Amino acid sequence: MTTMTYLEAGKAALAEEMRGNPRVWALGEDLGRGGVFGQYRGLAEEFGAERIVDAPISEAAIMGCAVGAALAGTRPVVEMRFSDFALCAVDELVNQAAKARYMFGGQSKVPLVAREPVGMWRSSAAQHSQSLESWYTHIPGLVVVMPSTPADNKGLLKSAIRCDDPVVYMEHKDLWGLEGEVPGGDEHLVPLGAARVALEGSDVTIVTWSKTVHAALDAARSLAQSGIAAEVIDLRTLWPWDTETVYASVWKTGRLVVAHEAVTVSGFGAEIAASVGEECFGGLRAPIRRLGSPRAQIAYAPPLEDVLRVDAAAIADAAAALIR
Amino acid sequence: MTTMTYLEAGKAALAEEMRGNPRVWALGEDLGRGGVFGQYRGLAEEFGAERIVDAPISEAAIMGCAVGAALAGTRPVVEMRFSDFALCAVDELVNQAAKARYMFGGQSKVPLVAREPVGMWRSSAAQHSQSLESWYTHIPGLVVVMPSTPADNKGLLKSAIRCDDPVVYMEHKDLWGLEGEVPGGDEHLVPLGAARVALEGSDVTIVTWSKTVHAALDAARSLAQSGIAAEVIDLRTLWPWDTETVYASVWKTGRLVVAHEAVTVSGFGAEIAASVGEECFGGLRAPIRRLGSPRAQIAYAPPLEDVLRVDAAAIADAAAALIR
Amino acid sequence: MRRPNIDTERLTRHFRDMCRVRAFEEAALKALAEGLVPGPLHPSIGQEACASGVCANLECDDLLLSTHRGHGHTLAKGADPEAMMRELLGRAGGCCGGKGGSMHIADFGVGMLGANGVVGANIEIAAGAAHAVKLLGDGRIVTCIFGDGAVNRGPFLEGLNWARIFDLPVLFVCEDNTFAATTRTAAVTAGPGPAARAESLGISPVGVDGNDVLAVDEAVRDLVQAIRAGGGPRFLHVKTYRLTGHTATDAAPYRTTEEVDAQWALDPIARCGAELEAAGITAETLDAIRTAAANEMDAALEAAKAAPWPDLSLAFTDVQDIGAPVPAGPGPLAGIEHVRASTPPIAPGGTA
Amino acid sequence: MRRPNIDTERLTRHFRDMCRVRAFEEAALKALAEGLVPGPLHPSIGQEACASGVCANLECDDLLLSTHRGHGHTLAKGADPEAMMRELLGRAGGCCGGKGGSMHIADFGVGMLGANGVVGANIEIAAGAAHAVKLLGDGRIVTCIFGDGAVNRGPFLEGLNWARIFDLPVLFVCEDNTFAATTRTAAVTAGPGPAARAESLGISPVGVDGNDVLAVDEAVRDLVQAIRAGGGPRFLHVKTYRLTGHTATDAAPYRTTEEVDAQWALDPIARCGAELEAAGITAETLDAIRTAAANEMDAALEAAKAAPWPDLSLAFTDVQDIGAPVPAGPGPLAGIEHVRASTPPIAPGGTA
Numbered sequence A, B: 001m002t003t004m005t006y007l008e009a010g011k012a013a014l015a016e017e018m019r020g021n022p023r024v025w026a027l028g029e030d031l032g033r034g035g036v037f038g039q040y041r042g043l044a045e046e047f048g049a050e051r052i053v054d055a056p057i058s059e060a061a062i063m064g065c066a067v068g069a070a071l072a073g074t075r076p077v078v079e080m081r082f083s084d085f086a087l088c089a090v091d092e093l094v095n096q097a098a099k100a101r102y103m104f105g106g107q108s109k110v111p112l113v114a115r116e117p118v119g120m121w122r123s124s125a126a127q128h129s130q131s132l133e134s135w136y137t138h139i140p141g142l143v144v145v146m147p148s149t150p151a152d153n154k155g156l157l158k159s160a161i162r163c164d165d166p167v168v169y170m171e172h173k174d175l176w177g178l179e180g181e182v183p184g185g186d187e188h189l190v191p192l193g194a195a196r197v198a199l200e201g202s203d204v205t206i207v208t209w210s211k212t213v214h215a216a217l218d219a220a221r222s223l224a225q226s227g228i229a230a231e232v233i234d235l236r237t238l239w240p241w242d243t244e245t246v247y248a249s250v251w252k253t254g255r256l257v258v259a260h261e262a263v264t265v266s267g268f269g270a271e272i273a274a275s276v277g278e279e280c281f282g283g284l285r286a287p288i289r290r291l292g293s294p295r296a297q298i299a300y301a302p303p304l305e306d307v308l309r310v311d312a313a314a315i316a317d318a319a320a321a322l323i324r
Numbered sequence C, D: 001m002r003r004p005n006i007d008t009e010r011l012t013r014h015f016r017d018m019c020r021v022r023a024f025e026e027a028a029l030k031a032l033a034e035g036l037v038p039g040p041l042h043p044s045i046g047q048e049a050c051a052s053g054v055c056a057n058l059e060c061d062d063l064l065l066s067t068h069r070g071h072g073h074t075l076a077k078g079a080d081p082e083a084m085m086r087e088l089l090g091r092a093g094g095c096c097g098g099k100g101g102s103m104h105i106a107d108f109g110v111g112m113l114g115a116n117g118v119v120g121a122n123i124e125i126a127a128g129a130a131h132a133v134k135l136l137g138d139g140r141i142v143t144c145i146f147g148d149g150a151v152n153r154g155p156f157l158e159g160l161n162w163a164r165i166f167d168l169p170v171l172f173v174c175e176d177n178t179f180a181a182t183t184r185t186a187a188v189t190a191g192p193g194p195a196a197r198a199e200s201l202g203i204s205p206v207g208v209d210g211n212d213v214l215a216v217d218e219a220v221r222d223l224v225q226a227i228r229a230g231g232g233p234r235f236l237h238v239k240t241y242r243l244t245g246h247t248a249t250d251a252a253p254y255r256t257t258e259e260v261d262a263q264w265a266l267d268p269i270a271r272c273g274a275e276l277e278a279a280g281i282t283a284e285t286l287d288a289i290r291t292a293a294a295n296e297m298d299a300a301l302e303a304a305k306a307a308p309w310p311d312l313s314l315a316f317t318d319v320q321d322i323g324a325p326v327p328a329g330p331g332p333l334a335g336i337e338h339v340r341a342s343t344p345p346i347a348p349g350g351t352a
């Protein structure tokens, strides 16, 4: 175990995988100087400009190039800088990366990882704050991963790089500085598709991911003070998601809150609520509550931005209301 | 009332709005020769090349240009040819069109309509068959419309062109030739946001839209033969969707099937199921069933493609199973 | 036309290759007319010299990226016509298992990494494949063929810029057939055109008469040599004409028959044949080549017609490694969705 | 530098405009250092000649599209610095109501249709605005300023192509400050650069020393004249240097202090001042201009500091006409979502 930040954990994961496999390389803007958040700092020095590739501002080319590079036998790790800019490369990700294996009848896989930092990061406003994970869960062929802790950022990124499917890997910009214990050694892999029960409880299930896991844990602590035992499930992988763990928890508690930072409408919370509503119908003791951002663009002014954030108090209120 | 096809209805709507408002114009590939499906045939002759604009293969420029043209005081109607190609213009639609009004503090609206033909159209395969409506329902600022009949294609397209919001307007490619009665006169407007009860019934509610409406009506007819009275709701507008009509129906029937052509996972059926599950919790007599495409890319070979289609039999089976 | 010192053997090979492409598409069009091709077909009739002239200079393990109009490129790269025909008919044994069809034809076994249904998308993919090839240092080169319509899409700029700044081993071929669907590209392409754009991106272009197969062959030979020598990306502008409609069902009323007839007079296969005759190859030899090609492709079509539909379970293979759907009833397992397999509305085996 | 027949009045106006831009950004940086600017700031220090030289040739109702580094363009186009400063601080009365911040600064009242957070996106939007202007036939022209990084994105090709084929009244200005964030654009831009690319798209480019405000002014004057005369799109390549880091918090360790110092010697404001002095304007006059600018911007900052936060209900206005969220409890009404307004963690009114 070592203490490191979420940012360092991601960097360590990439470095280890690059050391272990010469076919792994990374491409994105400003990577030679460490990337926009410093999450690549030092890697160009270790691996050279051939494997830590400094790209022009060409998100479409970065993603499209990764598709071709994956088809031709390498394992590119794409850096999109802000997930919002990945919207300049949707054809490349959705029409190409996600479909090539299928439409060519399995002649090739497309092992690429698209790192797309997501989420509100104080006053970044409408074009630099989005969380569009639910989009990618809707696209056949894609795997979607959203780590919430340093340990998971290391273990999940390593698994994503080893995965033969195109993986949309969404780190949260507000978590870069978060410190935590990270298991050492090259073989700290967190399996894709397995949720983590972050806190056990019997009264209500809170399913969440990414930064909102921390708000949910805060909420659970305050609920505990009112005698309510919340179970907090960190989904970690959104596609495929761990229905087994979630359904088992809901059968146990009979109550579910799904909380995420993304817009509620057609957010991934809808998929979870719809699935649980169908699969655990007889076990639900209250309606499933979804908490997400209202369907509004994200504002710059801090108080306006905060109106759109799901915080611990909102989660605790929603959970408590299901029990009352 | 006149009988016309879905295609002709859309063309009539655009022509009428262009006659009525010189600020309305259309832009897209091959429009001067009628567009890829003939849905613009004759319009260049009537309105000239200045208002029926023949674009290069530049979806990003077509959409981006429409954003600028809307900000500068016109009302562009964008033709994306296949909704799949709109994936080349996502930044322009999502980061620009949907956000400009908000991020500039209301200094301008963005009145544009993006026509995006959707859906499976025999053996068009993975890159020409997608239905990504749920994506756009997730984006604040956008209105999402999916007509299922000629009458609605006329009345909704006219309303969309008059709407000051950016509207994603999705016609289904398999419906172009569908004939139906269309109210005459310039003022046949179908309001955005209002569902249509296509068939009344008391035993089970089927919520659907676009081409799947017709499969649902077929299913309802076969259910009727087994004595099951299905209520079929054609949503018509997905955002904002007519919660009032849907909730009232579910309170009445206690059972809901949501059927759509798009992938089930994170499809808009999830939003409906989640919302109904929350709002009608006490009124549900069975779990909500969602029917959509499995989460697989769309295959070329007809039998494989058909595996992915939601048909009348599947809808009838699902509805009947809720009652048994 | 008469050129000195013609390599008649090589030119005869081109003649054969072009006849095979033409015959393949004629067979495919016949199948389409019979209702056996369920999806769209984009014929390359009149453009065969590009396919043959380019691919004659590529090794089997060199990589090729193509477009929606890619039958010729795929055949010329060495793919099996029967597997291709099965693909067009959506049958078992198609080169993509019946899952891609004409617009996604591919044969990775001969380095053909796919046609593409999105205009211009193959340019970035090709740059990426070349990036991989350079990283791996295995000596392969990549060729990317795209249309004159593609030069108006962003990926043209982004992909060429990418290839140049990283000095990648890739040959860009703009197969300029005068049209993008029903639009004359000249009307929607600003400035002097594709070659000038390549030049502005640091890749000096070469232009060639695309209906002269030897000219294409020779131009490509030099460019490929330069690329193999580590010279970085190259650009070839191949000027030709689309003799058919955009798709097999496009009657192309937006141009006169005079225009098309004049272009038929430049048919690359006829020109190649005439040149071979002038060089002493007999009409009989050429006829035999034509007939062999037609027979080969008719046989491919017959075999495809006789082939069964793909097994329905294939709808769920090749989706992805983890989280793929399982064709089964609903249940509390990750990634499982309910799937109903309906009866195919079109009967297999050529009876449709 | 000494030029004959200088219009000292016009040059003095440039001096004042540039000083105002500089003073605005210095005030904004001060506010940022005090923790009052919650979002990112991209200063244009050293690039003021582009803003002033371009906008001096535009009418109020002409349209302008800018970038994330757009304070100077916005001010020079005539926006109110206090409303801009309020916007940077996220306060009520900001020109975007506090909802956009620096990266989305806009003032439609003076034809400034917005900075943009997506590099290159403004190029297509500008082409579209010019398309509308041409359709409406109202005589306005459109100007689009973008960086040297933007020329590597697809919209550069697609937008310029569009403007040229439809002969639109738009001036494209590439404000080339040598860098895209931490990357020297020369390293990632193939070929001769932005001007050659414009040329290849049929728009003949003009290049100018971007630290010489009169040179920019004169070049733009001619180009704007040509555009107003119906000549279609024009292109200006303005060569300058970004004296600060990419953002206010970027120390820019990727370049030497020698390099930056050498560039400071070319500071357009100092150069303009020297030229004015040489033309007989006194140092006192120039000082007074500088001081007035500083005072104006300090006052704008003080006013912004004193302004309250925007009303929380504004989070839900301007979303869209139909289907906008309503800040209320859950209920069976279309488009309503539950919203909790949390206490602002930063106190308004300059006490943060």
Ligand SMILES: Cc1ncc(C[n+]2csc(CCOP(=O)(O)OP(=O)(O)O)c2C)c(N)n1
Residues within 6 Å of the ligand: B029, B057, B059, B081, B085, B088, C067, C068, C069, C117, C118, C119, C120, C146, C147, C148, C149, C150, C151, C177, C179, C180, C181, C185, C242
């Ligand atoms: C991004 C995109 N836009 C539009 C289309 C529809 N489309 C298919 S082929 C074609 C014309 C392409 O012209 P060109 O690139 O010259 O190739 P050609 O068909 O002439 O071989 C168009 C517009 C598409 N496939 N992809």
Ligand SMILES: Cc1ncc(C[n+]2csc(CCOP(=O)(O)OP(=O)(O)O)c2C)c(N)n1
Residues within 6 Å of the ligand: A029, A057, A059, A081, A085, A088, D067, D068, D069, D117, D118, D119, D120, D146, D147, D148, D149, D150, D151, D177, D179, D180, D181, D185, D242
């Ligand atoms: C599409 C996109 N990719 C990346 C970014 C991140 N980014 C913001 S500014 C910038 C550099 C832009 O360089 P340039 O266009 O030269 O403008 P400058 O900052 O020098 O004024 C980058 C990469 C972005 N905003 N948009």
Ligand SMILES: [Mg+2]
Residues within 6 Å of the ligand: C147, C148, C149, C175, C176, C177, C178, C179, C180, C181
């Ligand atoms: Mg063409």
Ligand SMILES: [Mg+2]
Residues within 6 Å of the ligand: D147, D148, D149, D175, D176, D177, D178, D179, D180, D181
């Ligand atoms: Mg720059």
